[in-house]
Amino acid sequence: MNKKIVVLPGDGIGPEVTDAALLVLGAVGRQHGHQFDLQPAEIGGAAVRQTGTSLPPATLQACLGANAVFLGAVGDPAYDLAPREQRPEYALLTLRKALGVYANLRPAKLWPALSSAGPLKPERVSGTDLCFVRELTGGLYFGEPRSLDMRTGEALNTLRYSRAEVERVAEVAFRLARQRRSVVTSVDKANVLETSRLWRIVVDEVASRYPGIRLEHMYVDACAMAIALDPRRFDVVLTENLFGDILSDEAGAVVGSLGLLPSASLGLGLGLYEPVHGSAPSLAGKNVANPIGAILSVAMMLRHSFGLMSEAADIEAAVGAALDEGARTRDLVANEADAHLSCSAMAQRIAGLVAAGPRRR
Ligand code: IPM
Ligand code: MN
Numbered sequence: 001m002n003k004k005i006v007v008l009p010g011d012g013i014g015p016e017v018t019d020a021a022l023l024v025l026g027a028v029g030r031q032h033g034h035q036f037d038l039q040p041a042e043i044g045g046a047a048v049r050q051t052g053t054s055l056p057p058a059t060l061q062a063c064l065g066a067n068a069v070f071l072g073a074v075g076d077p078a079y080d081l082a083p084r085e086q087r088p089e090y091a092l093l094t095l096r097k098a099l100g101v102y103a104n105l106r107p108a109k110l111w112p113a114l115s116s117a118g119p120l121k122p123e124r125v126s127g128t129d130l131c132f133v134r135e136l137t138g139g140l141y142f143g144e145p146r147s148l149d150m151r152t153g154e155a156l157n158t159l160r161y162s163r164a165e166v167e168r169v170a171e172v173a174f175r176l177a178r179q180r181r182s183v184v185t186s187v188d189k190a191n192v193l194e195t196s197r198l199w200r201i202v203v204d205e206v207a208s209r210y211p212g213i214r215l216e217h218m219y220v221d222a223c224a225m226a227i228a229l230d231p232r233r234f235d236v237v238l239t240e241n242l243f244g245d246i247l248s249d250e251a252g253a254v255v256g257s258l259g260l261l262p263s264a265s266l267g268l269g270l271g272l273y274e275p276v277h278g279s280a281p282s283l284a285g286k287n288v289a290n291p292i293g294a295i296l297s298v299a300m301m302l303r304h305s306f307g308l309m310s311e312a313a314d315i316e317a318a319v320g321a322a323l324d325e326g327a328r329t330r331d332l333v334a335n336e337a338d339a340h341l342s343c344s345a346m347a348q349r350i351a352g353l354v355a356a357g358p359r360r361r
């Protein structure tokens with residue numbers, strides 16, 4: 001199989017974690033005899049500076065012609081006041097829409113070695129293993145009309161969902177639950193929002209096609225609290241776009257660091273893989289970022305786009321082994337003075353464990 005991967009390092013810590021992820025991809029490729037055809041392209045603030053636009057047509061063309069797309073991060077405070085079309089985030093949203101990746105899988109698992117690394121009590125969080133299925137190409141992020149008028153001092157966004165949009169992402173959640181612990185929690189605000197009432201009705205309909213799966217509905221405010229108080233109760237968490245954005249960052253805190261979380265955006269065929277953390281401008285260029293979210297995103301790419309299950313499992317095992325050995329990036333230690341690895345050193349450690357093969361781990 002010719003595995004053509006478009007690589008979009010992007011902004012902030014994006015390039016650093018992308019280098020880290022590619023190092024591990026190279027190691028797994030050598031170990032299993034795969035060649036990956038990597039095509040770098042510009043996106044985000046980096047692309048604005050190079051080409052004047054955050055999603056150059058050449059980048060979009062390259063993505064549409066690839067077998068998978070890997071993205072580091074977009075976001076640059078230099079463009080905070082720029083019009084929407086010139087902001088880095090706009091490129092990512094346009095790309096998600098163009099690729100039709102309507103289902104964003106965001107697994108959040110507490111690695112045993114990290115049960116005391118986060119801010120929450122280990123007895124509350126240990127064993128956490130949940131996966132968000134976040135709707136990614138609808139809702140407030142895309143709804144029209146939208147506007148900001150500083151003359152009148154008014155702004156408008158539109159929250160709109162269609163039956164078909166809810167149904168297709170719910171299908172992804174129920175299929176995923178079948179491979180996991182068979183529970184779907186559907187998150188909404190049906191006590192207030194019409195879109196949420198539609199969401200509930202359609203999710204119930206989909207659930208009737210999956211008799212083996214237990215469905216529960218939860219309001220988003222209650223869900224936010226339950227993720228902090230009792231994260232183990234969740235298996236698959238199905239949410240609309242904005243709720244999923246917010247709750248997945250919260251889950252980052254539960255498992256020890258947002259830097260650990262990977263994601264896969266799936267839909268009409270082509271997959272887009274990116275860590276959840278974003279560009280983290282304050283960490284950029286310092287080689288201190290946690291590359292594990294990016295590295296695990298590569299594992300998700302191998303699994304979901306290429307069907308390379310044991311290769312994906314090897315990467316995950318190497319991450320677990322590195323953490324078991326005590327390897328930590330700065331976000332995972334209590335004090336900056338505590339021993340920790342740089343971004344690139346963590347990547348080398350994990351790549352080394354991949355190259356050592358299962359017996360040495
Ligand atoms: C994420 C990010 C993006 C989002 C931004 C960068 C547009 O926060 O992937 O979670 O809000 O979806
Ligand atoms: Mn986010």
